[in-house]
Amino acid sequence: MNTLEIGHWLPTASSLAAVASFLFAAGAAFATEQAQQRQQGRAVNQAAKHEARSTRQDCRAENQNSNAQCRQDNRNTKQEGRQDKRDIKD
Secondary structure: OOHHHHHHHHHHHHHHHHHHHHHHHHHHHHHHHHHHHHHHHHHHHHHHHHHHHHHHHHHHHHOOOOHHHHHHHHHHHHHHHHHHHHHHHO
16 A cells, blocks of 8 residues: 555544544433433332322221222322323433
8 A cells, every 4th residue: 555545544534433432422422311211210100109109098098989999099190100201201
């Protein structure tokens, strides 16, 4: 190879390195954002579980509804929490 051929590849190599570093940085930023979304989703899900537990305990304490109705209220509360978690991820 002569020097003209080697010099031809130098700008290409540096631009490839720049593109690779940009893609790496963008991937890291996306991964961080995705991790934050997962963490927020877990927090919402845990809050929904605690709320459902509290709702069911209150339902049993009041004894105004049947046990089946208390279970259904518990399920509905958890389902709302799951939907909130999905909304965060979208």
